[in-house]
Structures are given as structure tokens and as C-alpha cells.
Amino acid sequence: MILTLCINVTSRIMDTASLRGSEYFIQVDYDEITNTYEIFSKHVTIEQHSTSAKVTFEGHKVFKVVPNTENNVKIVMDLQKQRIGEFWSDQFDVHNAAKITVAPENINKFVDVMNRHGIEFEEIIADLQKVIDSQLKPVITVERSTDFLSFSWNRYHTLEEINNWLDELQNNYPDIVTTVVMGRSVENRDIKGVIINYHQERNNTLIGMIEGTIHAREWIVPATTTWIIKEFLTSTDPEVRALAENIEWHIFPVVNPDGYVYTFTTHRMWRKNRSTRNFTSCSATGVDDDMSNGVDLNRNFDFAWMSIGATDNPCSNTFAGPSAFSEPESKAVADYASKLKNQGTFVYYFALHSYSQLIIVPYSHLTAAESASITNYADMYDIARGGADKLEERFGTVYRTGVSADILYPMSGTSFDWVKNETDVSVSFLIELRDLGEYGFLLPPEQIIPNNLEIMDALLEMDRTTRLLDVQVQILYDLRKQDYYYWTDVFTVNSNVRIMVSPLKDEEFVQYCRNFGLNPVISINNVQKLIDDQLRPSLMNAERSTTLGSFSWTRYHSLSEIHTWLDELAEMYPNIVTTVNIGESNEGRLIKGVVIDFKAGDRGDSPLVAMIEGGIHSREWISPATVSWIIKEFLTSDNNEVQNLARAFVWHIFPVVNPDGYNYTFTNDRMWRKNRNVANFVNCSSTSDDLSNGIDLNRNFDFLWMTVGASSDPCTQTYAGPTPASEPETQAIANYVLNLKQTGNLLYYFAFHSYSQMILIPYSHLSGSDVIQLENYADLYEIAIRGADKLTQRHGTSYRVGTSADILYEVSGSSFDWVKGVANVPVVYLFELRDVGEYGFLLPTEQIIPNNEEIMDCLLEMDRTTRQLGYYSGAVSITVSLTCLLISLAFIFMK
Structure with a gap:
């Protein structure tokens, strides 16, 4: 009462x-x-404004309290409400230790309550004021004297001393250090930091940001951030030098300047900023009313704001403010980090705090189980764990790693969570420094340097791990912003990535890669020479020179040459060959092919039908060269197996289904991949705007469109279009396939691409055991693996077999997946032709005929297996299928 x-x-x-x-x-x-x-x-x-005198804690003791039941928690919480003591944190729970400061006049009462209710407690600081005073007295550490300019690390420094030292650094290192003010506080103080950049002329900058002292009372934080600055400028350790010089660092020792000043002038245990606009009476919570003069900046960021671990009570240390980003300090941090995202590759964001000895991974409102699906969570955990293990080696200090909800407490509205979510920085951590609570926020000065030494060890190890993990993949994705031309569209750990670099950027590119532990190797010295060579007839194949009409396979041919040749064939073989146009492209070009039918008008009601698609990706010149060779073989070969395959089916063959793109590779851009559709033109700030003038036709089909392995950005090579089947080329193929289904038994659909030397099985989004969702996957696997084995026998070329998700990358909206999934064609494959990357899309002309010969061997063997499995008659053997299923799954799991 x-x-x-x-x-x-x-x-x-x-x-x-x-x-x-x-x-x-x-x-x-x-x-x-x-x-x-x-x-x-x-x-x-x-x-409106506090006029509090300096708070003294003379004779105050600090106790550690461990409530072991929910009732104990209630009693412990009531201690503050009854003004017996004041807690260091507002968040505690059963079995979690809480620190409470007790004034001399309340000590007996506190002890009596603890004893009477059987609550575990321990005195950890006998006189709080003595510990506070000792923090401002320099500790004598002769063997570790590390003064640097006006600064030292044997005591804690005021805001003025820190900011003056930052100015000193700029004066002493004018070519490396630049002071920067990211904004101003509630009381109009500068939020000051430094940029450390050893390569001012460098593009493709890797960027790291360190945020310090968002909570004012955590004095070890600016002592640590300033040490890091000192090390980056003075250390001779090669690893420190590499970390300092490979990354442009933005370091802010104190982002809560008002609160930090207040810990020196008035209240050593102050945590929040000094915003007085929420001032209110705090009598109900048992703390001084001045507690309401501040917002917890690390609960004020607009990510999951006020969802958990924060309060709307101004009298609490975790008051999240009246609204997200209500405070100028949090807004300044967010705005600054957002700008960094656009200035280079944002690699690191470290928020330093104390105490608890933790490396915390985003996101703080989620458990580890809930975080597992977050992009690169597993990598960040491994990076943190590696850093913690390395840190322990120096002094035996143990740090735990994980998400805050699992190892500390859940929270929301934090800076490092917001930065990870909004800027997509590769690695974002909140690091809780020494100790575990013996001194807490009042870490003695003699622990400053040991703390700093082990933290530097951790940072170096975390950087080492970062460079070895998936973050390198992210770095390469980010590099796309810098106007490099990628031949590889999707890449993963341990996969090769092909990037075309102009001579002007050679050195810069190599240095950038090496900075992050990537070791580029030149695979093509002069791309233009290789392009020019593709239009010259190969002399190496002179003895194997084979021509048919105006066509040969000693060089690559233009669209007009291909179309002219198709017309020639119809004239040369009028009873067998018919030209067919299945539609027009965006620019009005014909999508032209041929129908080859040796038994025209004599096949009955349900003839076997097959379709071959080529050149859907325009830069893959070997594709139409292969498809045209197949046409030539079907018409001229004296091999019995080739003749049987040619005559068994009505063949519908289209060398180039992307005529606009293919033509563009001859007239404008040899490396063009997409069609030519200008309707989605946008400014591509990171590359040529022309890249937006096209859609990846092999992501535009209406089967699982845009679910995986495709992009909604017109400035990417895998742009899937504004809607599924938005393109006339896509519509033409789809409509033609559906019409073929009505003309007979459409058994085969082969799509030819390059490069990678693979035979891909539908569906491209499935991997592992999920592949058996395709009912005849086992048969398709056996057909393909036998074909690949036969192919190897000719020239020793090795092809891999599987779904794209298993052996290449995930894809959706592809033509062959649509043909299988929507048109329900039994035997469907996508072939990735020669090579595995030595020449890539620029396969030399001397390889055209060898490539074509081995592909014909492969097709004959695949057809032989298809017939053995009963697909010609439709009576597929279930027994064989089950046997093959076991074989194919065993292969998948052994990979």
C-alpha cells in the first residue's frame, strides 16, 4: 500500500x-x-535541462546478485524501486548475474533482504568511488610504455583529449589521416573520427568502420579504438600493416560525446545520450529523475525498433527514444554508414562495447536457430569464433560468440544490426570487451593495454578468416560496381570466376584482389586478339575441313550467313529440309530454323519429334557452330548410327533463337549475352548503361520465374525481365514447343550453351536428394552419364553430369526447365559445351570441329540408352529406373 x-x-x-x-x-x-x-x-x-551536481559514490559498494527463481527476480527488481540500490543494467533474468550499487546507508538493509530470501550475492567492489578515482590516475607500465604523440594508454582520457589527439594525427600524417565530423550531438558537440587511407588514389576501395562509445560509461571502448588507430599508423607487424593499408578505415572513438563528457563531469555510470526532451519524474522506478534525461542510442536505430530488449520508459537505461532515429547521434551514424556503402566495398563494421567478453553476431532479436537462414550468418559466426580463439592465446581471456539473444539478452534497435540489414556490410559485429564483471564498466587502467593487445590479435585473425571464407564471394559481387566485365554470372566458394579487365585497370585489379587474399591468374592475355582470331579460318583443321554449301566449321559465322545457309539447305534437300520461322525478335529479326524429316508424310499419327535450341545466350558462338554441325551430320553422314538418329525423328533445329543479341556480338559487343530490349533502360551507375538494354532469355520462361538464380535488376546479366515470358523470343519458343506436342511424340529437347563442359538435368533449382522430385531423374542421369563417358573417349574431354544447382549454380526461368516442367517432354538437357574456362566464350576456331565430333558421339550414345530404357515406345522400365536412382543418388552424396 x-x-x-x-x-x-x-x-x-x-x-x-x-x-x-x-x-x-x-x-x-x-x-x-x-x-x-x-x-x-x-x-x-x-x-528542461539538468543542473545536477557531480554524483559521488564514496562508500558505495557494488554487489553481484544471482536470482535463481522468478520470485527472486521480482525481489531483486524491487530493490531499485524501494531505493535500496541501483542496477547497472535493466535487463536480467533467472540465473543471470546482476550488478547493483548500494549506498552506505542501505548496505545492511540490502544484506538482510538477500539473506532472508536466500538470494545468492557477492561483494565485488568495496568502494565504488575509489575505483572511479583510480581510473584517472596513470598506471606505471614502464615495460609497456606506448605513448604516441600526446596520448597514452595507461589511463583513460577525456573527450577533449581524444579529439585533440585526432587533430594531432592529421597534422602528423597529412597524407594518410583525415579528421571527419559525422554529425553533432544533442548538446552540439562534434562526433569526431578519422579516416585512415594509405592509398588516396585507389578505386575499388575496401572499407571498414569502427564505432566506439555509443554507451558513455564504457571507457575501455575509446581506449581500445584509439589503440587500434595507433597500431594502424605505427605498427611494424606485417599483418597489422596489411590490415591497415588494404582497407580504408573510418574510426570514431566516441559517437556519444555528450554522455561521455557527462561521465567525467557529473555521473561516472551514465550510459545514454543527454537528451532532456523526455524528462519526467522517475519516482516510480526508484532512480533519480535525471535518468530520464537521455536515450539509449543502441536501441534507437530503425531496425526491429522497440520489438524486444528495449523500453518506452525514459527512466530506464534502455529507453529507446520516442521514435526510431529520434536522436541526432544515431541518425549521424546511420547516415554515415549508408554513404560508405556507395563509396566502395563495405567489408567491416565493428561496434565496441563493454563489458562481458563477447563477440556478437547479428541479429540481436533472433536466436541462433532463427538466424541460420540469414545471408552469411554461418560465415560471420566462423569469423567470430576464429577471432575469439586467437584472442585467448595471449592472456587466456575467454570470449564467447553468438547472437545476443543466445549469449547475452535479446535486444532491438542496435547500430550493428541496422548497419548489417541496411547496408549489407559483409561482416558486422558487436564486441563486448573486458571483463566478466569483476570491475565491469570500471576496468582498471592496468588492463587497458592487455585488453588492446588481445583485441588486435582477434581483429587480425578475423580478417584472416574473412579472406578465406564466403566473404570473398561477396567481395567479388561488390567488385561488379567498379565497371569490370564478368564472364561468370554466379559464383560460389572454390569456383573459378572469369573477369575481363582493361589494361588501364590491370594493376589496380590485381592489387584489389590480393588485398583480400584472392590470387588472380591471367587466362587470356589479349581478349581482342582472340576475338579477331575467331573470324579467321582455322588452319589446324585444314585436313579435316568439311563444308556444306556455303558453310564451313573452320570459323564462326554471322547471323546472315547462318540464315542464308539454312535457305540453301532447303534448296539442296527439298524433300527433307524445310525452313521455318517461329517468330520475330524484339528488333524484328526472324527466329529461323529448319525441319529435317526423311519420311515426310509417311510417319503416321504420332511421329517421334525432337527439338534443338541454340544461341539463346548470344556470346556463346560455339553453340550455333555445334547446332549447324548436327544439321550437316544429319544430312550428309554415312555413319549408320547418325543416319538412324536422323531418320528416327522429325527434327526441329534452331541455331540462333536470340538473333538480335547474336547480331550485336558481331557489330557492337562481342561479350553481349542477353536479347536487345530497350524498354527497361536505366542508368547503370556501376557499369555501362547499355547493359540494361536486354533480358536474359534463359531466365524469362514461366517456370519458377525469379525464384532463384535470377535478378530483377536490368543492369545485371541475369535480368529475368519485368514479367515471365515478357519477350517475343521466349514466347516464340514456348508456343512452338506446345504446338510440336500436338504433332506427335515430342521426346527430345536439347539446349546448347557454353562454357563449362556439363550435361545439365532438370530442374535447375534442385540439388542433393531433392532431385528425385523429377520422376524420371534416374533415367535422365543414366542417359547423360553414358553420353558423357562416350564423349570422353574421342578427345579425352571430361563432362560433368547433374542438376545445375548441384554442379553449376541455381537457376530459374530457363527454357529447358520450362520444357520439362510445363510441356512435360520426357528427355530434356542443357549442354554446356567446351571449355572449362581457359578461353570461355572465345573458344578458338581450331576447337570447333573437335567439340562437334565429341558432341555427336555423346548424342548417339544418349539416344542408344534412351531406346534401351524404352522411351521410343513409351514403355519405360521401372526396374532399371530404380537401379539408376540408387547409382545417381550415391554419386550426389559422394560429391
């Missing part, structure tokens, strides 16, 4: 136009903890 008598006294304040009220509370409390009545008075002056 609480009786409150409230007397309001209002007085006119001279020379002002407003009234301020004072309230005197005479309160009679019945204390459930001590079983006593207590009368006390409290005077609260409601005004």
Missing part, C-alpha cells in the same frame, strides 16, 4: 514567459521486502 499526498506549488519565474511547477511528494510506503513503513520526501523540479 502506498499513500501519496501531493502538494503543487507554482511560482512565476522572473523574465520568462512560461511557468515552471515544483512538486513536493510526501510518501508513506509499506515495504514488502523489509516489512516496515517508511516516510520520505522527494523534491522534483520539472525543467
Whole structure:
């Protein structure tokens, strides 16, 4: 029971136009903890700015309390409400230790309550003020004297000393260090830091940011960030030098300057900023009203704001503010980090705090199980774990790693979570420094340097691990912003990536890669020479020179040459060959092919039908060269197996289904991949705007469109279009396939691409055991693996077999997946032709005929297996299929 008598006294304040009220509370409390009545008075002056005198903690003790039941938690929480003590943190739970400061006059009462309720407690600081005073006295560390300019690490420094030192650094290192003010605080102080950049002329900058002292009382934080700055400028350790010089560092020792100053002038244990606009009486929570003069900046960021681990009570240390980004300090940090995202490759964001000895991984409102699906969570955990293990080696200090909800407590609205979510920085951590609570926020000065040494060890190891893990993949994706031309569209760990680099950027590119532990190897010295060579007839194949009409396979042919040749064939073989146009492209070109039918008009009602698609990706010149060779073989070969295959089917063969793109590779851009559709033109700030003038036709089909392995950005090579089947080329293929289904038994669909030397099985989004969702996967696997084995026998070329997701990368919206999934064609494959990357899309002309010969061997063997499995008649053997299923799955799991 609480009786409150409230007397309001209002007085006119001279020379002002407003009234301020004072309230005197005479309160009679019945204390459930001590079983006593207590009368006390409290005077609260409601005004906009605090005028508190310096708080002294002389004789105050700090206790560690461990509540072991929910009832214990309630009793412990009531200690503050009854003004027996004040907690260092607002967040504690069963079995979690809480620190509480107790004034001399309340010590006996505190001990009595603990003993009476059987709550575990321990005195950890005998006189709080003595510990605070000792932090400002330099500790003598002769063997580790590391003064640098006006700064040292044998005591804690004021904001003014820190900011003056930052200015000194710029004066002493004008070519490397630049001071920067990211914004101003509530009380108009600069939020000051430094940029350390050893290569001002460098493009493709790797960027790291370190945020310090968002919580004012955590003095070890600016002592650590300043040490890192000092090491980056003065260390001779090769690993430190590499970390310092490979990355442009943006380091801010104190992002909460008002709060930090307040810990020196008024209240050493202050945590928040100094915003007075939420001032209110804190009598109900048992703390001084001044507690309401501040917002916890690390709960004020607009990510999952106020969802957990934060409060709307200004009298709490975790007050998240009246709204997200209500505070100028949090807004300044967010704005600055957002700008960094656009200035280079944002690799690191480290937020330093104390205490608890933790490396915390995003996101803090989720458990580890809930975080597992987050992009690169596993990598960040491995990076953190590696850093913690290395840190322990120096002094035996143990750090734990994980998400905050698992190893500390859940929280929301934090800086490092926001930065990870909004900027997609590769690696973002919150690091809780020494100790585990013996001194807590009052870490003695003699621990500053040991703490700093082990943290540098951790940073170096984390950087080493970062360079070895998937982050390298992200770095390469980010490099796309810098106007490099990628031949590889999707890449993963341990896969080769082909990037075309102009001579002007050679050195810069190599240095960039090496900075991050990537070792580029030149595979083509002069791309233009290779392009020019593709239009010259190969002399190496002179003895094997084979021509048919105006066509040969000693060089690559233009679209007009291919179309002219198709017309020639119809004239040369009028009873067998018919030209067919299945539609027009965006620019009005014909999508032209041939129908080859040796038994025209004599096949009955349900003839076997097959279709071959080529040149859907325009830069893959070997594709139409292969498809045209197949046409030539079907018409001229004296091999019995070739003749049988040619005559068994009505063949519908299209060398180039992307005529606009293919033509563009001859007239404008040899490396063009997509069609030519200008309807989605946008400014591609990171590359040529022309890249947006096209759609990847092999992502545009209406089967699982845009679910995986495709992009909605017109400035990417895998742009899937504004809608599925938006392109006339895609529509033409799809409509033609559906019409073929009506003309007979459409058994085969082969799509030819390059490069990688693979035979891909539908579906391209499935991997592992999921591949058996395709009912005849086992048969398709056996057909393909036999074909690949036969192919190898000719020239020793090795092809891999499997779904794209298993052996290449995930894809959706592809033509052959659509043909299988929608048109339900039994035997469907995508062939990735020669080579495995030595020449890539620029396969030399002398390889055209060898490639074509081995592909014909492969097709004949695949057809032989298809017939053995009963597909010609439709009577597929289930027994064989099950046997093959076991074989194919065993292969998948052994990979």
C-alpha cells in the first residue's frame, strides 16, 4: 500500500514567459521486502535541462546478485524501486548475474533482504568511488610504455583529449589521416573520427568502420579504438600493416560525446545520450529523475525498433527514444554508414562495447536457430569464433560468440544490426570487451593495454578468416560496381570466376584482389586478339575441313550467313529440309530454323519429334557452330548410327533463337549475352548503361520465374525481365514447343550453351536428394552419364553430369526447365559445351570441329540408352529406373 499526498506549488519565474511547477511528494510506503513503513520526501523540479551536481559514490559498494527463481527476480527488481540500490543494467533474468550499487546507508538493509530470501550475492567492489578515482590516475607500465604523440594508454582520457589527439594525427600524417565530423550531438558537440587511407588514389576501395562509445560509461571502448588507430599508423607487424593499408578505415572513438563528457563531469555510470526532451519524474522506478534525461542510442536505430530488449520508459537505461532515429547521434551514424556503402566495398563494421567478453553476431532479436537462414550468418559466426580463439592465446581471456539473444539478452534497435540489414556490410559485429564483471564498466587502467593487445590479435585473425571464407564471394559481387566485365554470372566458394579487365585497370585489379587474399591468374592475355582470331579460318583443321554449301566449321559465322545457309539447305534437300520461322525478335529479326524429316508424310499419327535450341545466350558462338554441325551430320553422314538418329525423328533445329543479341556480338559487343530490349533502360551507375538494354532469355520462361538464380535488376546479366515470358523470343519458343506436342511424340529437347563442359538435368533449382522430385531423374542421369563417358573417349574431354544447382549454380526461368516442367517432354538437357574456362566464350576456331565430333558421339550414345530404357515406345522400365536412382543418388552424396 502506498499513500501519496501531493502538494503543487507554482511560482512565476522572473523574465520568462512560461511557468515552471515544483512538486513536493510526501510518501508513506509499506515495504514488502523489509516489512516496515517508511516516510520520505522527494523534491522534483520539472525543467528542461539538468543542473545536477557531480554524483559521488564514496562508500558505495557494488554487489553481484544471482536470482535463481522468478520470485527472486521480482525481489531483486524491487530493490531499485524501494531505493535500496541501483542496477547497472535493466535487463536480467533467472540465473543471470546482476550488478547493483548500494549506498552506505542501505548496505545492511540490502544484506538482510538477500539473506532472508536466500538470494545468492557477492561483494565485488568495496568502494565504488575509489575505483572511479583510480581510473584517472596513470598506471606505471614502464615495460609497456606506448605513448604516441600526446596520448597514452595507461589511463583513460577525456573527450577533449581524444579529439585533440585526432587533430594531432592529421597534422602528423597529412597524407594518410583525415579528421571527419559525422554529425553533432544533442548538446552540439562534434562526433569526431578519422579516416585512415594509405592509398588516396585507389578505386575499388575496401572499407571498414569502427564505432566506439555509443554507451558513455564504457571507457575501455575509446581506449581500445584509439589503440587500434595507433597500431594502424605505427605498427611494424606485417599483418597489422596489411590490415591497415588494404582497407580504408573510418574510426570514431566516441559517437556519444555528450554522455561521455557527462561521465567525467557529473555521473561516472551514465550510459545514454543527454537528451532532456523526455524528462519526467522517475519516482516510480526508484532512480533519480535525471535518468530520464537521455536515450539509449543502441536501441534507437530503425531496425526491429522497440520489438524486444528495449523500453518506452525514459527512466530506464534502455529507453529507446520516442521514435526510431529520434536522436541526432544515431541518425549521424546511420547516415554515415549508408554513404560508405556507395563509396566502395563495405567489408567491416565493428561496434565496441563493454563489458562481458563477447563477440556478437547479428541479429540481436533472433536466436541462433532463427538466424541460420540469414545471408552469411554461418560465415560471420566462423569469423567470430576464429577471432575469439586467437584472442585467448595471449592472456587466456575467454570470449564467447553468438547472437545476443543466445549469449547475452535479446535486444532491438542496435547500430550493428541496422548497419548489417541496411547496408549489407559483409561482416558486422558487436564486441563486448573486458571483463566478466569483476570491475565491469570500471576496468582498471592496468588492463587497458592487455585488453588492446588481445583485441588486435582477434581483429587480425578475423580478417584472416574473412579472406578465406564466403566473404570473398561477396567481395567479388561488390567488385561488379567498379565497371569490370564478368564472364561468370554466379559464383560460389572454390569456383573459378572469369573477369575481363582493361589494361588501364590491370594493376589496380590485381592489387584489389590480393588485398583480400584472392590470387588472380591471367587466362587470356589479349581478349581482342582472340576475338579477331575467331573470324579467321582455322588452319589446324585444314585436313579435316568439311563444308556444306556455303558453310564451313573452320570459323564462326554471322547471323546472315547462318540464315542464308539454312535457305540453301532447303534448296539442296527439298524433300527433307524445310525452313521455318517461329517468330520475330524484339528488333524484328526472324527466329529461323529448319525441319529435317526423311519420311515426310509417311510417319503416321504420332511421329517421334525432337527439338534443338541454340544461341539463346548470344556470346556463346560455339553453340550455333555445334547446332549447324548436327544439321550437316544429319544430312550428309554415312555413319549408320547418325543416319538412324536422323531418320528416327522429325527434327526441329534452331541455331540462333536470340538473333538480335547474336547480331550485336558481331557489330557492337562481342561479350553481349542477353536479347536487345530497350524498354527497361536505366542508368547503370556501376557499369555501362547499355547493359540494361536486354533480358536474359534463359531466365524469362514461366517456370519458377525469379525464384532463384535470377535478378530483377536490368543492369545485371541475369535480368529475368519485368514479367515471365515478357519477350517475343521466349514466347516464340514456348508456343512452338506446345504446338510440336500436338504433332506427335515430342521426346527430345536439347539446349546448347557454353562454357563449362556439363550435361545439365532438370530442374535447375534442385540439388542433393531433392532431385528425385523429377520422376524420371534416374533415367535422365543414366542417359547423360553414358553420353558423357562416350564423349570422353574421342578427345579425352571430361563432362560433368547433374542438376545445375548441384554442379553449376541455381537457376530459374530457363527454357529447358520450362520444357520439362510445363510441356512435360520426357528427355530434356542443357549442354554446356567446351571449355572449362581457359578461353570461355572465345573458344578458338581450331576447337570447333573437335567439340562437334565429341558432341555427336555423346548424342548417339544418349539416344542408344534412351531406346534401351524404352522411351521410343513409351514403355519405360521401372526396374532399371530404380537401379539408376540408387547409382545417381550415391554419386550426389559422394560429391
